[in-house]
Amino acid sequence: MNSTVLELENVTKRFGDFTAVHGVSLTIPRGSIYGFLGPNGAGKTTTIRMIFDIIKPSSGRISILGAASALEVRRRIGYLPEEKGLYKAMTAAATIAYFASLKGLPRKAAKQRAYELLGRYGLGEFADTRIQALSKGMGQKVQVLCAVAHEPEFVVLDEPFSGLDPVNQQVLEQLIRDLALLGSTVLFSTHVMQHAERLCDHMLLIAKGRKIFDGTVAGAKATIPRRVLISTESSVDPLAGLDGVAEIKPLGDSATNPGAKDWEIRLRGQASAQAILERCFQGGIVLRRFDHSEPSLHDAFVSLVGAEGERA
Amino acid sequence: MRYVFLIALREFAENAKTKGFWIGIFMLPLILTISIVVTTKLAHSEPSRYFVVVDKSGAFVEPIDKSIEWQHQRSVLQALGQYVQENLRAGQQPGVNLATYQAAVDAFIAAGGKDAYLEKLRPVLRENAPAIKEPTRQFTRVELPGDIDPDASSDAILAGLKPYLLGDRRIATGGGDVPIFAALLIAPDGVDGAMRWTGPEAIQYWSTNLAVDDLPDRIRNALNGETRRRLYVARGVDVATVREIEATYARIGAFDPGKAAGAETVSTADRIAGNVPVAFVYLLWISIFTVMQMLLNNTIEEKSNRIAELLLSSVTPNEIMMGKLFGIAGIGLTMVAAWLTTVFVAAQLYQNSGGPGADVIGPAVDTVAASGLVPMFLLCFLLGYLIYAGLFLSIGALCNDIKEAQNLQGPMMLIMMVPLFTMISVNRDPHGTLATIMTWIPLYTPFTMMNRAAADPPLMEVVSAMLLMLATALLLLWSAGRIFRMAMLRAGNRPKLAEVVQWIRGRGDA
Numbered sequence: 001m002n003s004t005v006l007e008l009e010n011v012t013k014r015f016g017d018f019t020a021v022h023g024v025s026l027t028i029p030r031g032s033i034y035g036f037l038g039p040n041g042a043g044k045t046t047t048i049r050m051i052f053d054i055i056k057p058s059s060g061r062i063s064i065l066g067a068a069s070a071l072e073v074r075r076r077i078g079y080l081p082e083e084k085g086l087y088k089a090m091t092a093a094a095t096i097a098y099f100a101s102l103k104g105l106p107r108k109a110a111k112q113r114a115y116e117l118l119g120r121y122g123l124g125e126f127a128d129t130r131i132q133a134l135s136k137g138m139g140q141k142v143q144v145l146c147a148v149a150h151e152p153e154f155v156v157l158d159e160p161f162s163g164l165d166p167v168n169q170q171v172l173e174q175l176i177r178d179l180a181l182l183g184s185t186v187l188f189s190t191h192v193m194q195h196a197e198r199l200c201d202h203m204l205l206i207a208k209g210r211k212i213f214d215g216t217v218a219g220a221k222a223t224i225p226r227r228v229l230i231s232t233e234s235s236v237d238p239l240a241g242l243d244g245v246a247e248i249k250p251l252g253d254s255a256t257n258p259g260a261k262d263w264e265i266r267l268r269g270q271a272s273a274q275a276i277l278e279r280c281f282q283g284g285i286v287l288r289r290f291d292h293s294e295p296s297l298h299d300a301f302v303s304l305v306g307a308e309g310e311r312a
Numbered sequence: 313m314r315y316v317f318l319i320a321l322r323e324f325a326e327n328a329k330t331k332g333f334w335i336g337i338f339m340l341p342l343i344l345t346i347s348i349v350v351t352t353k354l355a356h357s358e359p360s361r362y363f364v365v366v367d368k369s370g371a372f373v374e375p376i377d378k379s380i381e382w383q384h385q386r387s388v389l390q391a392l393g394q395y396v397q398e399n400l401r402a403g404q405q406p407g408v409n410l411a412t413y414q415a416a417v418d419a420f421i422a423a424g425g426k427d428a429y430l431e432k433l434r435p436v437l438r439e440n441a442p443a444i445k446e447p448t449r450q451f452t453r454v455e456l457p458g459d460i461d462p463d464a465s466s467d468a469i470l471a472g473l474k475p476y477l478l479g480d481r482r483i484a485t486g487g488g489d490v491p492i493f494a495a496l497l498i499a500p501d502g503v504d505g506a507m508r509w510t511g512p513e514a515i516q517y518w519s520t521n522l523a524v525d526d527l528p529d530r531i532r533n534a535l536n537g538e539t540r541r542r543l544y545v546a547r548g549v550d551v552a553t554v555r556e557i558e559a560t561y562a563r564i565g566a567f568d569p570g571k572a573a574g575a576e577t578v579s580t581a582d583r584i585a586g587n588v589p590v591a592f593v594y595l596l597w598i599s600i601f602t603v604m605q606m607l608l609n610n611t612i613e614e615k616s617n618r619i620a621e622l623l624l625s626s627v628t629p630n631e632i633m634m635g636k637l638f639g640i641a642g643i644g645l646t647m648v649a650a651w652l653t654t655v656f657v658a659a660q661l662y663q664n665s666g667g668p669g670a671d672v673i674g675p676a677v678d679t680v681a682a683s684g685l686v687p688m689f690l691l692c693f694l695l696g697y698l699i700y701a702g703l704f705l706s707i708g709a710l711c712n713d714i715k716e717a718q719n720l721q722g723p724m725m726l727i728m729m730v731p732l733f734t735m736i737s738v739n740r741d742p743h744g745t746l747a748t749i750m751t752w753i754p755l756y757t758p759f760t761m762m763n764r765a766a767a768d769p770p771l772m773e774v775v776s777a778m779l780l781m782l783a784t785a786l787l788l789l790w791s792a793g794r795i796f797r798m799a800m801l802r803a804g805n806r807p808k809l810a811e812v813v814q815w816i817r818g819r820g821d822a
Contacts, residue, residue, distance in 0.1 A: 052625045071628060079625035085618030089326060101318055102626040146622065 005030050005154045005185045006051065011060030013046050013209075020046045021209045023060065028154075028187060028202070033180050035200035035217075036189040039305055043209035044189040045082050048158050052079055065154060075104035078152035082159045082189070084143050088132035092118055092142045095131060096149050103150035110149065117145045121171065137168045144172060148179060155179055157188040161195055173199060193298040207305045217297055224295040224303045226267040228276050231260040231289035238283025244271025257288040315627045319635020324642045327606055336602055336647050340595075341654040360449045361493035362485060363519075363527060364456055366469050369502030372538055373453075376496075379534035380451050383526075386417045387447045388426050396433060399441035408432050415559045451527050454492070457483050466497050470518065477518060494519035494527055506539050570768060585679035589766045592689045593735045593759050595651060600696050600758075601728065603644035604704045610636060611708025612717055620800040629797035637701055637789070644697055645690075652686065688765045695781035696758030700728075702788025709792070709799035710806055731759035742767035751777055754784035791816045 006028040013021040021043040028034045038044050049055045051062060052070040065073040086095050096114035101107050118127045121141060131139055140163060148155055157176070161169050176186050176199055190196055196203055197217060205213040205220065213220055225246065230236075231254040239245055244267055251262035265276055273292040280287055295303075327333055367373050393410035400406065408429050409416045420429065426446065456462050460472035473495050475481040482489035497516045499505055505514020515535065517528050544551045566578035614620045614632075623632055659677040680686070703724065711717040731750070738747045742764040750760040751773070761769075761777045798815040799807065807815075 049621075054621065054624045070625070074626050077625075079622065081618070081621035081625070083618035083621055085616075085622075087326065087613070087619060088617065089329070098318070098322055099622065099626065102315060102623070143622070 003030050004028060005065055006187070007061075007063040008047070008051070009061040009063075011047070011050060011057045011062060013043075013050060013055070014058045019209055021050070021057075021206075024206060024209075024211050025060075026204050026211070026214055028185060030185050031180065031183060032185055032201045033176060033199050034185070034187045035196035035203035036187055036206075037191065037193070037196055037203055037301065038189075038206040038212075039191055041208075042206045044206065045158055046209075047206070048079075048082075048156055048187075048189065051156065052077075075150065076153045078103070078147040078150065078155040080144055080147040080155075080157040080160055082162075084140055084163075086131045086139060086143060086146075089130055091128045091130055092123060092134065092138075093127040095142060096145050099146040100149035103152070105150045113149050114145075117149055118142075121145065121175065137164055140164060141168065141171070144175065148175075148184075151182070152184060154185045155187070157186065159190060160188055161190060161192060169195070193296065193301050197297040205301065205304055212304050220297060220300040220304070221295055224300050226271070226273075227295075228265045228267065228273050229289065229291040230263050230265065230280070230285075230287055231257045232263070232280075232285050232287055233260045234285045236263055236265075236285065238285060239265060239276065239279055242275065242279050244268050244275060254288065260288045262289075315631045316634045316638065319627065319632060320637075320639035320642065323610060323636055323639025327610070327640065327643045328646070332606075333643060333647070337650045340598065340651050341658070344655075345658070360452045360487065361524075361527070362452050362454045362483065362490050363494040363496065364454055364473065364492055365496045365498070366456065366462065366466070367496075367498040367502065368466070368500040369498050371503050371542075372498055372535055375534040375538040376531055377453060379530050379537070380449075380453065382417065382421070383451075383530055384447075384449050385421050385425060386412055387450070389417055389420045389429075391447050392426060392429060392444065395441075395444045396437070399437045401436055401438055404436035406433055406436060413561055415561065418559065451493075451530070452485070454483060454485055457481075457492075466499065470495070470497060473518070477520060479520075493521065493524075496531060503539065503542060506535055582679060584673075584676040585683060585685075586766055587739065588676075588680050588685060589763045590735050590739045592685060592765075593731060593739075593763045595648070596689065596692055596696060596759060596762055597728070597732060599644055599648050599651070599693060600700055602647065603640050603697065604700050606643060607636060607640045607701055608704045608708045608717055608721070609714065610640070611705055612711060612714050615709065615711070615800060616713045624800065629800060630793055632800075633705060633789075633793055633796050636705070637698075640701070641694070641697055644693070648690070648693055652689075656681070683766065685765055689762060691778070692758040692762045692781075695778070695785055698785035699754060699758070699781060699788055702785060702792045705789075705792040706795045706799075706812075709796045710812065712806070716806060727755060731756050731763075735759070735763055738763045743769065752780070754780055757781050757784075794818065 004027050006026070008024055008026045010023045010025055011021060012019065012023050024043075024047060036044055036047070046055070050057045051064060053062075062068070064070050065076055067073045070077055090098070093111065093114040096117065097107070097110040100110035100113055105113065115124075115127055118124050123138060123141060126134060126138060131142065134142065144157070144160060147157065160172055160176075164172060173195065176188065179186050188195075188199075200217055202216055203213070203220060204211065213223065229251075236248055239248060245265055246268040247264075247266040249264040249266065251264055254260040254262045267273070267276075277290060279285075280290070365373055365376055389410065390412050393412070396406050396410060408423075409419060423429065426444070430444070456469070457472070457476060460469055462469070464472075473492065476483055476492040477495060479491040482491055495518045497518065499514040502514050508514060517531065519527075541551055544554055567576040568578050568582065569576060571577075614623065620632075627635075656677060659673050662673055707717055707720045707724070711720060734746060734750060738744075738750060738760055741747060747760060747764055750756045751764070757777050757780055761774065761781075794816050795812060
């Protein structure tokens, strides 16, 4: 069995004069939970639509489960689009069964699977309720179940957490883990880093249609230089000549310590944060805050995407 | 094909569950039944209308009364005819003439009217026959209201009558207080003035409701009759002889050379069958329009509810389109089949019930069933459906919501109305210029060919029209396929016409 489920090779998509995706390449290993991250308008949905052959790339090559078009392997793939919607007059079970049957499941088996999934994910009593009578969260759960009811090898979830309350977000995170445990490969796009941080093995970060990072979550965090964040009303000049300090960057007035200013002290190589703290005491710098925690994926995202990411 | 079938099945099942579908199935037969029953009942229960005649010439009151009474007796004779049909013993023939042409009505009145005829008819009627219900008098002449001086001038009388004519005042009658429906004012020189076509009118008819022309017609007949009688007398002509001659009624047999030798006679059933295409055109129009609404709504639902993208990850745009096309066609055919079955079953039941006109309806239905009009209807429905489906699928795919679709649908509706406006003219002259032009406008071909079907248009023309419809349908569906593929995922501003043309030509970004 092929060890990769999806390969994109230098894929570009142009709409008239506008280039939505610039030469993106990626490889998704089988069995992984793969995060597809980027600010709004980065080109995530366009890339996913090309993966599913809903729109054609202007150039480049896509291979999904070894096929040139997703329609050739439609029974083996599942998809939750970013724009979510269902037939309002159909019941939850009929909806799931319909989409599962379009994915090749026999109609009777599709119906059984629909009831089973709705029961497993807490919607058993709403199985015969029309979609229009369900809450937004319930409707979204039904749509996720539509994407996975036929037990696909490869599932793509485009912004699956948007619009869900924290409890349902947890349910969805569990569903993604369940899929991975059952051997499915999951690609999900998001611009909320916490989900990616908790779920992903690998991630691809794009902005303005270009690939910025492709690798593990730890690898993404490692792209950020080690730094110390401090808040003080004093001058930070005593830190300037210290060995191991690469850059002192003002961050502006402190939001949490009135009258103080926030500073980012970037460290060189394996320089010690302890030495910074000692120099602060020696130099009479009155500290309101001293933060040497590990950078989060959010920090890495902001750092990698830069100003474009800040606006997202 | 499996995916097309699954989509078609869903379209059929979901639409068949809607109230609209079932209302559609039952509403048309229900409306037809109600229309017939209500029209018949209303015709019998219409209240009498009251009018006054101010005749300063003194010549016309009696002729008018006679004319109104004659008309009433004619409707009594007509009701008697229906009553006899409903209550005649099996195998019996009525021994009196129940037709309603002038001489027959005159004979009816001369013989003593309803009671005299009933006496003669009793032996051939069923024993338990109910009593006949005499129709209400359509018009009743009343005297001037007491507060108006009949000797006053015409202007003064008219001024006094106006509140009654406008409904502000009512006059007391045996049937309660009623408004005066109309007033006829005849000047003292009315007899000579009736034939004067210059200057002020010697005879004036006043009413707020000039749409009802039965009363002025009756009055005109009476005035003409009396004026002519006076002229005959003045010139020494024998009035009785003239009346006798005027009562003659020519008999003209109608024959159709297209019918089998020896059976060329055109019966009432044939005449009805000749008009049936108009009913079929109407049915065709309603059925195509109804299913187009469903097709449009379903397409827009998938676009506005963002279902399209989920579908497109499983099936191709063409599979979606074909599935819709077949599913909604199934709905349309079910509806049409239900309507046709209802009409044929109702006609059969009515024929068996022996109600008024049953002897004509049976043969008319048989003529229609044997005429090939039904297969023609089904063919026109299918080809018309495909043509309009091509247009409505494109509209549905191009619009973001039903509101936008309604804007585009407006012009389409106007275009679709044309066959309704022209259906009577085309039926009357099925090989005329209008019919020929309409035949070759593809959007109207299904309706026009249906309308012309009973007139046996040349086979070559029928085949060419069918090919034209098929080619148009294929072209429009092919274009719709291109538009559908490009437009289903598009949101925001509606594409411009030039962009749509580019899509149809296979250019565009997708």
